[in-house]
Amino acid sequence: MSSANLGREEAAARSHAISLQSIAVDLDLTGAPDPQVTGFSTLSTLTFDSTTTETWIDFIGQSVESVTLNGHGVDVDWDGARIALSGLAEHNVVEVRATAAYSRSGEGMHRYVDPADGQTYLYTQYEPADSRRVMACFEQPDLKAAYSFTVSAPLGWSVLSNGVATHITTTETTQRVQFAQTKPISSYITCVTAGPYHRVDSHWSNSAQQVDLGVLCRASLAEHLDADEIFEVTKQGLDFFTTAFDYEYPWGKYDQIFVPEYNLGAMENPGLVTFTESYVFRGASTRAQHEARANTILHEMAHMWFGDLVTMRWWDDLWLKESFADYMGAHASAQATSFTDAWVSFANRRKAWAYQQDQLPTTHPIVANITDLEAAKLNFDGITYAKGASVLKQLVAYVGEEAFFEAARRYFRRHEYGNTTLEDLLSVLEEVSGKDIHEWSRAWLETSGVTTLTVTDAGQGDLTITQDAPRPHSMQLATFDWSGEPHTSTLIPTSLRELTLTDATTLVSAPAGALRLLNEGDWTYAKVRLDDQSLDAVETGLSTIDSPLSRALVWSSLWNATRDGELATSRYVKVVSAHAPRESNVAVQTGVLGNTFYAIENYVGEEYQGELRAAWASTVWAALEGAEPGSGSQLAWARAAADIASVTDELSERMAAIVAGTSPGPAGLELDNELRWQWITALAARGHVDAVQLDMERERDNTGSGATHFVQAMASRPTAEVRDAAWSRAWTDENLSNEHLSATIAGFGSGARPDLTAKYAGRYFDLIGQAWSSRSIEIARRLVLGFYPASDTADLGGAWLAANDHAPAALRRLVTEQRDHVQRAVAARACEHASHSK
Numbered sequence: 001m002s003s004a005n006l007g008r009e010e011a012a013a014r015s016h017a018i019s020l021q022s023i024a025v026d027l028d029l030t031g032a033p034d035p036q037v038t039g040f041s042t043l044s045t046l047t048f049d050s051t052t053t054e055t056w057i058d059f060i061g062q063s064v065e066s067v068t069l070n071g072h073g074v075d076v077d078w079d080g081a082r083i084a085l086s087g088l089a090e091h092n093v094v095e096v097r098a099t100a101a102y103s104r105s106g107e108g109m110h111r112y113v114d115p116a117d118g119q120t121y122l123y124t125q126y127e128p129a130d131s132r133r134v135m136a137c138f139e140q141p142d143l144k145a146a147y148s149f150t151v152s153a154p155l156g157w158s159v160l161s162n163g164v165a166t167h168i169t170t171t172e173t174t175q176r177v178q179f180a181q182t183k184p185i186s187s188y189i190t191c192v193t194a195g196p197y198h199r200v201d202s203h204w205s206n207s208a209q210q211v212d213l214g215v216l217c218r219a220s221l222a223e224h225l226d227a228d229e230i231f232e233v234t235k236q237g238l239d240f241f242t243t244a245f246d247y248e249y250p251w252g253k254y255d256q257i258f259v260p261e262y263n264l265g266a267m268e269n270p271g272l273v274t275f276t277e278s279y280v281f282r283g284a285s286t287r288a289q290h291e292a293r294a295n296t297i298l299h300e301m302a303h304m305w306f307g308d309l310v311t312m313r314w315w316d317d318l319w320l321k322e323s324f325a326d327y328m329g330a331h332a333s334a335q336a337t338s339f340t341d342a343w344v345s346f347a348n349r350r351k352a353w354a355y356q357q358d359q360l361p362t363t364h365p366i367v368a369n370i371t372d373l374e375a376a377k378l379n380f381d382g383i384t385y386a387k388g389a390s391v392l393k394q395l396v397a398y399v400g401e402e403a404f405f406e407a408a409r410r411y412f413r414r415h416e417y418g419n420t421t422l423e424d425l426l427s428v429l430e431e432v433s434g435k436d437i438h439e440w441s442r443a444w445l446e447t448s449g450v451t452t453l454t455v456t457d458a459g460q461g462d463l464t465i466t467q468d469a470p471r472p473h474s475m476q477l478a479t480f481d482w483s484g485e486p487h488t489s490t491l492i493p494t495s496l497r498e499l500t501l502t503d504a505t506t507l508v509s510a511p512a513g514a515l516r517l518l519n520e521g522d523w524t525y526a527k528v529r530l531d532d533q534s535l536d537a538v539e540t541g542l543s544t545i546d547s548p549l550s551r552a553l554v555w556s557s558l559w560n561a562t563r564d565g566e567l568a569t570s571r572y573v574k575v576v577s578a579h580a581p582r583e584s585n586v587a588v589q590t591g592v593l594g595n596t597f598y599a600i601e602n603y604v605g606e607e608y609q610g611e612l613r614a615a616w617a618s619t620v621w622a623a624l625e626g627a628e629p630g631s632g633s634q635l636a637w638a639r640a641a642a643d644i645a646s647v648t649d650e651l652s653e654r655m656a657a658i659v660a661g662t663s664p665g666p667a668g669l670e671l672d673n674e675l676r677w678q679w680i681t682a683l684a685a686r687g688h689v690d691a692v693q694l695d696m697e698r699e700r701d702n703t704g705s706g707a708t709h710f711v712q713a714m715a716s717r718p719t720a721e722v723r724d725a726a727w728s729r730a731w732t733d734e735n736l737s738n739e740h741l742s743a744t745i746a747g748f749g750s751g752a753r754p755d756l757t758a759k760y761a762g763r764y765f766d767l768i769g770q771a772w773s774s775r776s777i778e779i780a781r782r783l784v785l786g787f788y789p790a791s792d793t794a795d796l797g798g799a800w801l802a803a804n805d806h807a808p809a810a811l812r813r814l815v816t817e818q819r820d821h822v823q824r825a826v827a828a829r830a831c832e833h834a835s836h837s838k
C-alpha cells in the first residue's frame, strides 16, 4: 500500500498520541495567472502536544524545502506523501516550508483559466484527504485544529477562506489577506478560493445573530447567476435549521461559491460552501433543476452542524453526516421552501440510486468498514447518501419526528467541536425515544441489501405481504380503484392503512381495489413489486393518480422490475410512452425519460433495438411538440430527443433544420447554448455535423462550458480515427482536466457504435492497473468507469478479476461493479426476448 493511502489503525494511533491545537497556513498564489508556474509556496506551522517522540505530517506536492522542529532545522525525511518527524517533545511547534502543485483534477488547489476572458480562478477541494495537496497537516478528521490562513494573491482578486478577512496589505500588484482564526475544524473542510469572482451580497439575521451572506461565480457567468433565489433558499434554511436544531449558526459568515470543473455537487466547508457550476443555469432550466439546487444548498447547510460542528471520528461513519444531510436536504426543502415536492424526487431518484448500489456485489452495510483512504473515497456512494437517508426516514417513522430532532439537539450540544461515532448518536436517540435503537440499528444499519416486498391475494379480502429478506418496516398500504369505467376514469385512493412488518409473511385485510400499492408515503426502504392486477391498472391509469408521491412510487416499482429482468423493457417503454407525457412532476419525468433511454440501449437485444429506438424517437418528438410551450416538461423532452438522436436517424433531419435555423421548431422551445450543444453533439455522433461546423459552434459559444461541449462533440464523430485519438488522449494526456477527460470519454462511447469501440475492450484491461497507480484517484476512477466495455461477451472483466487478486481493493471494486452492470443487462435482454416468444 502506498504511503499516501493512510490506514484507519495508524490514524487512530496518531490521534491518540497527538493533541493538536492550531495550524497556521501561509500560501503564496501570486504566480497563479502564469501558466508556466506549476506550483505555489506553502508554509504550515503546526502546534501540538505529543505523548510520542515520533509521528508524521501529511503532504503531497512538488517539494519540501525545510522542516523546523521547536525552532531547530531538521533533515527533511519526505517520501512524497509523509514527512517523518522524530525527537518530538511534550509540546511542539513544527514549521514546514514546501511547494504544492496547482491541480487540473479538481483535487487540492484546482486552477482554471476561463476561455471567455482569459481570467484565472482557483479553489480548493479536499474531502476525503486532499488538503495535504495544499498544506502540510494531519490529514484525518479527528485531529481538529484552529486554522489561521494567510493568502497572497494578485491584487483585485476576491480571496476567501472559512473565516472573514481581518487584515489586508497590498503592493502595486499583489495583496496579502489574513483570515480570522477558525474554531476547531477538521482539515478536509478548510477551504481557500481566489480569483476575479463576481460577488453578490446579502444578509440574514434572527433575534440571536447576524450573518453576512455572499454568492459568487466566475465573472463570465455573472449574467446567469440568479442570486436572489439562492439567497431566498439560504435564508429559509438558516431560519429553519437554527430553530429546529436550537443552535446558532456556528461559523460567522456564510459564503456560497460556484466553481469550475468541480468533481461533486457541493462541499460543506464551514462559512465557504463550494458548488458545481452546473447549478448556475446557463440555459433554460426546469423546476426540477431549481429543486435539486435548493436541496443541495440545504444539504450543505445541515452539515454546518452535522459534519462540521460534530464530525465523524473516521470514515466508517461518513454515512452519519451524509445520510443526515441528505435527509435534511429533502426535509427542509419540503418544510421551509417552495419546493414542497422534495420527497417525491427523493422517492424516485435518490432511492433509485440506493436500490441500484445496494444490489451490486460490492454493496456494504450503511455502517461501513473503511480500512483506508482509498476505500473512503469510493464510499461516497448510493448507500452512504441515499440508502442512509432512506433509512433515517424509516427511523423517523419509528421514533417520531419530534424525538428525532430532540436527539439531534442534544447531540450537537454534547459533542460540539468534537468527533463522534455511531454509538454517540444511537445512545442519544435511545435516551430521547425510550426505544431499542440498537436492535433497529442492527437490522438497518449493519446489514446490506434491499428487501423486496410483494403482495398476493389470500382470499376472503385478505392479502399476504411477503418480504424476501425480513426487516422491521413501519409502512403503509394503499388501495386505489377506478372512479368509473377503466380507460375513461381515474385511479382514486380508496383505503390507507398503517402496518408494521417484521416477519417473512404478514397477513393483512384490505378492501378490494384495482391497484394495491405497498409503501404508500415512502416511509420504508424496499423494492415494491406490483401484482399482475395492479400492473394492469397502472398500465391503463398511472398518470390519472393524483398524488405525485404515489405516482413516483409506481414509476420506481416499474423501473426496479425492469432492471431486475422481471418486466420486459418494451412493456416499460409502453407505460412510459402512455403516461410520461402527462407526468406533471418534472423531476420524476426527467428520471423516467433517462431510465427509458438507458433501458432501450442496454436491456434490449439488437434484434429488437432498432424498432424500439424508432418508436421511442417518435414518442419523444410527439411529446415535445405536444408539451406546453416554454415549460420544463418541453425542455425535458427536448433533452430526451438529444439522447435518442445519438443512436438513430429518425429525428436527425428535423433537429438539423432547427439547429440550422431553417425550421422554427416547436413553439416556445428556446435552443439556447446548452440545449443546442446537446442536439449538435447527437448529430455529430450520427455523422451529420463535421469538424468545420463544430469549430463554428465553438466560436459562437466561446465559454468554459462551450469548450467542454466542443471536446465531447469532436470526440463523438463516428470515424475510427476520431475514436482512436480520443482513446489515446484520455489515457495519456495528463494536461487534460477532469472535465475535458469526461467529455472525451463520453464522446468516445457515444452513438452506441461497437464497430468503432469494441476492439478497445482488451486494451482497457491492460491499461487500468497502470492508470490506477500513476494517476490521481479522481482521474483514474473516471477512466475505469468511463471506458468499461459496453458489452463483454467474453467476460474479460471476470478474467481480469481472477488474474488480479492483488490489485488495489478500490480498483477491484470498480471493475466488479461495472461487470455487474453488464451482466444485469444480459438478464434484462433475456427477459425482453422471452416477452417476444410468448
Ligand SMILES: [Zn+2]
Residues within 6 Å of the ligand: 268, 299, 300, 303, 321, 322, 325
Ligand atoms: Zn454532504
